[in-house]
Amino acid sequence: MNADYLGPPTLPFADISRPSSPAPSAHSLTVNYVPSKFSATLVSRRRGLRDGVQGMVPRGGGVEAFRSGAPRMPGVADEDYDGVDMSAKGGWRGRKLRWTRFKVILFIANVILASYSLCALVFTLLTWFRTLEDARILLVSNRPELIFSTLAASFAFVTSLIGFPGILLNNRPFLAVYTFLLWIAFGFLVIPGYLTFKRRNLNLEGKINQQWSQELGAAGRLVVQNALKCCGYFSPFVEATVSNTCYARSILPGCKKEYLDFQRKALERWYTVSFGLVPVHIAVIVSGLLCSNHVTYRFGKGMMPKAYRLSKESMAVIMEKYAAQLAEQYGADAAAQIMASSSSSGTPGASSSG
Known part of the structure; x- marks a missing residue:
């Protein structure tokens, strides 16, 4: 018998002569151990908040769009739907947008x-x-x-x-x-x-x-002369504009130095x-x-890449595989009946596969 009682039993079943009180093992039972009071309140609650209702496919958007396996198609009620979160009636809904x-x-x-x-x-x-x-x-x-x-x-x-x-x-x-x-x-x-x-x-x-x-x-020379309180360029006799303060016998200096x-x-x-x-x-x-x-956490436009979008051809292949699985599991007659009922109910792609 293997000294390690935690090892996998040999097929088809384990040895029935295993002692009721096993010998000490080198493996520790505390590895990856989480107490039940923590796992029940924290782990399950976070999982419930993240996954939401079971059976629903999560839609991309916000920070959650970067999770592995998350689609990139935004939802109507996304917090970050193209930057503006609007309800069906045109009013604001949800919490405020996150500032990155x-x-x-x-x-x-x-x-x-x-x-x-x-x-x-x-x-x-x-x-x-x-x-x-x-x-x-x-x-x-x-x-x-x-x-x-x-x-x-x-x-x-x-x-x-x-x-x-x-x-x-x-x-x-x-x-x-x-x-x-x-x-x-x-x-x-x-x-x-x-x-x-x-x-x-x-x-x-x-x-x-x-x-x-x-x-x-x-x-223009008159404007400069009045602003700088001068007369003429070098003196009142050189390119001066006559005014009340600038004339031939004026004592005002020339404008060149002040203007320069x-x-x-x-x-x-x-x-x-x-x-x-x-x-x-x-x-x-x-x-x-x-x-x-x-400016937002969304990658690109938040749309599903074209290579991953569901087309009529891919939907027909999916329905054919689904019909083959039904025929293999329930028989050809039951599979035909199920496919006929799904076709009458208007399931997308069912009619094309038939």
């Missing part, structure tokens, strides 16, 4: 985008409305940079407004458009920085000379802000690329 960490990152990034784009838009609008100090000089001397800055701020703010519905409603098409528009907003963001950096660091004095003599005109210092300071601040927002905007783009497709 990817969704939180995406929301924070979009809030940052909306914040600095709104601040830039407010600043440019106040400049256009001549509310800020020295706004009149910027409108006269830096109009192209101001136009591109307004366009960049407006486009970035509209992009953030598109992102909020996509994030809150878990709408992935919206988020795809939002991520694409972030790249366009990035292009608009660097244009004012490039223009101001080029103007500031590449012969600014020569550009100022040309602008004063050829581009500003009498009205103003342009250097304004352009430096301009491209510093523009290029300073580039890392922040790149971080927003990266968060959109990495997190927009994971």
Whole structure:
């Protein structure tokens, strides 16, 4: 006899001469042992919550869609059915949608985008409305940079407004458009920085000379003279616009030094802000690329892959195998009767198999 009484008995049955009190064994009975009071209350309860009603095929959706053997077809009452959980009457039902960490990152990034784009838009609008100090000089001397800055701020703010519905409603098409528009907003963001950096660091004095003599005109020179409290370019006798404070015997200094210092300071601040927002905007783009497709726990669109969908041909094969099993178990007559009753009751695929 085998010394290990826990070993499997020899066929057809175990030796009847086994002693009633077995000898000690090297195997431990405590391995994989769960007390009944824990297994009855915890294990069975978790199994009941997970499996639900017996006999029902679980449907995919949410975190449960990643379980092995779970289908990918979403149910109507899913917590995460294409991002919106609606009842048959059009009202909200179920608990609130779960915010994944990817969704939180995406929301924070979009809030940052909306914040600095709104601040830039407010600043440019106040400049256009001549509310800020020295706004009149910027409108006269830096109009192209101001136009591109307004366009960049407006486009970035509209992009953030598109992102909020996509994030809150878990709408992935919206988020795809939002991520694409972030790249366009990035292009608009660097244009004012490039223009101001080029103007500031590449012969600014020569550009100022040309602008004063050829581009500003009498009205533009008058705006600069009144804002900077100067008269003429070098003196009241050189390309000056006559006004109440600027005339031939005026004691006001020329505008070249004041105007050049103003342009250097304004352009430096301009491209510093523009290029300073580039890392922040790149971080927003990266968060959109990495997190927009994971705003929910559902994989893809939550639909059953085409290769695993039930077709008429596969249903006919299933019914033929089912009929063969019935014929083998109950006989051909009983199988024919069962198939006929299922065909009359309208079972899908039964009529095609017959």
